[in-house]
Amino acid sequence: MLKIDNLHVKLEEEDKQILKGLSLEVPAGQVHAVMGPNGSGKSTLSYVLAGRDGYAVTEGSATMDGESLLDMEPEQRAAAGLFLAFQYPVEIPGVGNMTFLRTAVNAQRKARGEEEMSSGEFLKAVREKAKDLQIDAEMLKRPVNVGFSGGEKKRNEILQMAMLAPRMCIMDETDSGLDVDAMRLVSDGVNALRGPDRSFLVITHYQRLLNHIQPDVVHIMSDGRIVKSGGPELALQVEEEGYGDLLAEAG
Amino acid sequence: MAESAVQIKDVTPQVSGAPKAPDALSARLEALDLPKGGFSAQARADALARLRExxxxxxxxEYWRYTDPRPFSAPVPQAIPIEGKSPDSPLFTDLDRLTLVFVDGAFDEGASDDLTLAGIEIDTxxxxxAETDHWARGLYGTLEASGQKPVRRPFATLNTAAARDGVLIRVTGKAAKPVHIIHRRADEAADVMWHHVLRLEDGAELTLLETGMVGARSNGVIEADLARGARLHHITAKRAGHQKLGISHLFARVAAEAQLKCFALxxxxxxxxxESVIDIVGDDASAHIAAAVLGDGKVxxxxHDDTVFITHAAERCESRQVFKKVLKNGAEGVFQGKILVKQGAQKTDGYQISQALLLDERSQFLAKPELEIYAxxxxxxxxxxxxxxxxxAMFYLRSRGVPxxxxxxxxVLSFLADALEEIEDEVLRGQINDRLEAWLTRRANQ
Incomplete structure (x- = not known):
């Protein structure tokens, strides 16, 4: 599904190299976790894949089903089936959550040459999915993320993910700022979306999220590269020993 | 900027604070056929004398530092072709309202509703x-004259002397429905002056809507007198795409517990x-004035200049100024806003925000916010x-597939939201928002 090969990325403004030859592959239907200490380049990886401005790819490639992501605009990547759940979802006053989400759903459908969703269909679908995530009607009516608590913002991200039905989901530190209950809601939402045609790249600092969202593969990232990959036990090792020993061992 | 018919070299050099351009004034007055007036005769004569002075x-x-006044002084405006049919459906048509149509500033009785409405008295x-006696006699030109201090506003005085038509509305109760003034164009070169006088008696309520297009050039004045506990909502939404040249003044006197709310799109x-000149003269009153402006220099x-002067002369009053301008392709926005709190106007709550969203580097916004406080x-x-x-925010939206x-x-809608929030009525706010969205979407797709 997602294939990243020898990716080198620098910040455009500072001429600072962040990713230094990162490679990983997420096959269809699998959940991969990327863990790593602060400053290892985890968020940069998610931004570059989603197409944020300000980064220059100097070497390497990132493809989804064989198509180069790096040549596409952010909205084209989204229409192709890529979704990034933000660490800090953005507040947009004056724009209704529903208006925004319906515009996004239909823009993606239009880009793929599919028929747009009628407002009746959309409302029905969104109400169903919102219920599972315990998002009430009042929250749906409010402006995008405005006045939402940290947990509500993350649930809103998962609601968007559920409505947009992407094939490749990248989750950037989705667990940050979540209490235990919110973490369970968000994880349940993600687990409900797991399936043979959908893959996840879960970027996280801590192992605890991975108790709820069981990964197939865990990658350890350091200084812009993947330094070690393994099964879920790798995450437990990080939790017990910290990154120090692991990174020293990986050299 | 439109070509001025006045030769610049003929204009006497100005001294700041003492504007005098006698040649421009003579030429301007010569081009006008000044009405003698009936009930307003004395006010018109006084205005002319003040203007000559x-x-x-x-x-x-200095008060015109950011905006060139000469196109407003020119004897005649340049003709502007009459626009075709608007792609937008007319605003407020589904509301139960009383409609008054003005064509090039003159009342069109045939196109307007019957002016009888409970709780309200409307004349043109x-x-x-045509008569020498009218309730507006003590008001016409009065608020305009008192709004000449500390800054002179000669175009408003010119209007008092020369305006031929407008509405005179006296509200005694709660107006049964909104009054909607629709401006239309007929003559390509029409130089329109309109002058409204609004008098809201104790506890009276009125919603006044204004839409449409006014002339090749327009000069409008509203004098609004709000008695104790009165509430006036004024919403203006002029049609898009019109290459208009216009100046307007609102002079409002707000008595105790009265509320004034103005919004302009x-x-x-x-x-x-x-220009908005608002005097809060009674305790516990409030005045809100807001505008959402979209300017595209491409066409x-x-x-676009908003100039506001709010004077607090009573206790526990509140004022809010919310001005938002979205500018692109070399568009220029100006905001001059002042809050003057007089001695004794304790517990005043004055708020002023002016913001510009520049969609490119060629556009500019000039702002001069001022506070002068003696309490x-x-x-x-x-x-x-x-x-x-x-x-x-842009990346967030695009990452969801939004082009x-x-x-x-x-x-842009998000940026303007605070200004639209100043429209209290949800239905009206929704219509203005839809209009904005339709207009922006159409432009985005061009």
């Missing part, structure tokens, strides 16, 4: 001026200046910002 402002006048200025226009020059127990704040589209052009529409 003060002259018209010149480009060096031209009809009322302005889309395009070559040269526009809106022609765009310059020691007040809360006043002002802020002014100029910024570009928030890249973070860039559509994302800009969302972010």
């Amino acid at each position: 003060m002259g018209l402002p010149g480009p060096r006048d 200025l031209a009809q009322a001026d 302005s889309v395009n226009g070559t040269l526009m200046r809106h 022609g020059p765009f310059h 020691d127990d007040v809360k006043c704040s002002h802020g002014s910002t100029t910024g570009a589209i928030d890249e973070e 860039k052009e559509r994302a800009i529409v969302f972010l």
Whole structure:
């Protein structure tokens, strides 16, 4: 599904190299976790894949089903089936959550040459999915993320993910700022979306999220590269020993 | 900027604060056929005398530092072709309202509703001026005259002397429905002056809507007198795409416990200046004034100036100024806003924000926020910002599949939201928002 090969990325403004030859592959239907200490380049990886401005790819490639992501605009990547759940979802006053989400759903459908969703269909679908995530009607009516608590913002991200039905989901530190209950809601939402045609790249600092969202593969990232990959036990090792020993061992 | 028919070299050099341009004034007056007036005769004669004393402002006048007044002084405006049918459906048509149509500033009785409405008395200025007695006699030109201090506003005085038509509305109770003034154009070169006088008696309520297009050039004045506990909502939404040249003045006197709320939507226009002069004279009153402005220099020059002067002369009053301008393709926005808190106006709560969203580097916003406070127990704040589209929000929207052009529409609406919030009525706010969205979307798709 997602294939990243020898990716080198620098910040455009500072001429600072962040990713230094990162490679990983997420096959269809699998959940991969990327863990790593602060400053290892985890968020940069998610931004570059989603197409944020300000980064220059100097070497390497990132493809989804064989198509180069790096040549596409952010909205084209989204229409192709890529979704990034933000660490800090953005507040947009004056724009209704529903208006925004319906515009996004239909823009993606239009880009793929599919028929747009009628407002009746959309409302029905969104109400169903919102219920599972315990998002009430009042929250749906409010402006995008405005006045939402940290947990509500993350649930809103998962609601968007559920409505947009992407094939490749990248989750950037989705667990940050979540209490235990919110973490369970968000994880349940993600687990409900797991399936043979959908893959996840879960970027996280801590192992605890991975108790709820069981990964197939865990990658350890350091200084812009993947330094070690393994099964879920790798995450437990990080939790017990910290990154120090692991990174020293990986050299 | 429109060509001025007045030769610049003929204008006497100005001294700041003492505008005098006698040649420009003579030429301007010569081009006008001044009405003698009936009930307004004395007010008109007084205005003419005041005008002759003060002259018209010149480009060096401090109050006109950011906007060139000469196109407003020119004897005649340049003709502007009459626009075709608007792609937007007319605003407020589904509301139960009383409609008054003005064509090139003159009341069109045939196209208007019957002017009888419970709780309200409506006349047109031209009809009322055929008589020598009218309730507006003590009001016409009065608020305009008292709004000449400390800054002179000669174009308003010119209007008092020369305006032929407008509405005179006296509200005694709660007006049964909104009054909607629709301006239309007929003559390509029409130089329109309209003058409204609104008198809201104790506890009276009125919603006044104004839409449409006014002339090749327009000069409008509203004098609004709000008695104790009265409430006036005024919403203006002029049609988009009109290459208009216009100046307007609102003079409002707000008595105790009264509430004034004004909102203006302005889309395009070559040269526009809106002055609001609001005197809060009674305790526990409030005055809100807001505007959402969209300017695109691509279709022609765009310059939009909002100038506000709010005076607090009573205790525990509140005022809010919320001005938002979205500018692109070299459009220019101006905001001059002042809050004056007089001695004794304790517990005043004054708020002023002016913000511009520049969609490119060629556009500019000039802001001059001012506070002048002579009371020691007040809360006043002002802020002014100029910024570009928030890249973070832009990326967020695009990452969800929203195309860039559509994302800009969302972010512009988001930017303007605070100004629209000042429209209290949800239905009216929704209609204005829909209009904005339709207009922005159409432009995005062009």
